[in-house]
Amino acid sequence: MMKKTIVWENRATIGSELMEISFSEDGISIESTVIGIKDTLPYLIKYDVGLDENWVFKQLDMEILNFNESLHITSNGRGKWFDKNGKEMIELQGAIDIDISCTPFTNSLPINRLKWGPETSRDFEMVYISVPDLSLKKVKQSYKLVNSSLECREFHYKSGNFQSDIIADSDGLVIEYPGLFTRKY
Numbered sequence: 001m002m003k004k005t006i007v008w009e010n011r012a013t014i015g016s017e018l019m020e021i022s023f024s025e026d027g028i029s030i031e032s033t034v035i036g037i038k039d040t041l042p043y044l045i046k047y048d049v050g051l052d053e054n055w056v057f058k059q060l061d062m063e064i065l066n067f068n069e070s071l072h073i074t075s076n077g078r079g080k081w082f083d084k085n086g087k088e089m090i091e092l093q094g095a096i097d098i099d100i101s102c103t104p105f106t107n108s109l110p111i112n113r114l115k116w117g118p119e120t121s122r123d124f125e126m127v128y129i130s131v132p133d134l135s136l137k138k139v140k141q142s143y144k145l146v147n148s149s150l151e152c153r154e155f156h157y158k159s160g161n162f163q164s165d166i167i168a169d170s171d172g173l174v175i176e177y178p179g180l181f182t183r184k185y
Helices: 105-113
Strands: 002-010 015-024 029-039 041-050 058-066 069-075 097-100 121-129 134-148 153-160 162-171 174-177 181-183
Touching: 002 162, 058 097, 097 105, 105 121, 105 134, 105 153, 105 174
Parallel strands: 097 121
Antiparallel strands: 002 015, 002 181, 015 029, 029 041, 041 058, 058 069, 121 134, 134 153, 153 162, 162 174, 174 181
16 A cells, blocks of 8 residues: 655634545545644534546545534445435535635646646536535536646646636646645645
């Protein structure tokens, strides 16, 4: 099993994230802890994500420790979503990936799940998870590969009225998300 540790700094407010990603024959496991502030409220989050070997989302377990709130969702990897009781969440149908508001990690899911050629542009439906309220909604996002080298790839990201360039390393993990997140380790 191969492991990698990542630390991101939240540049938009105050906060940081310590994430460990493990690669095995069974898939990819992510364990992460995030400390941050949203609208003057500090939060401490622990989340675990399970992916298959192709970076397809399978499950999320998330706890906001200081709010005593939790979220558990799963997906079949083909657009069907289920809550902690196994009930299908029809409102999320069709989405494949998740986007957790407090971390740049989830940008890696569509980046790594698909092959990208020069100037490739793709649209996605994502399950957006707002922190700290843990509300879920399906949103449209787009990524376009604008620059690529052996060391990194740069994507133009767009969701609603928001857009930014995101720089990811050769493993597809975010290095720089201007104004929001910077990788420190």
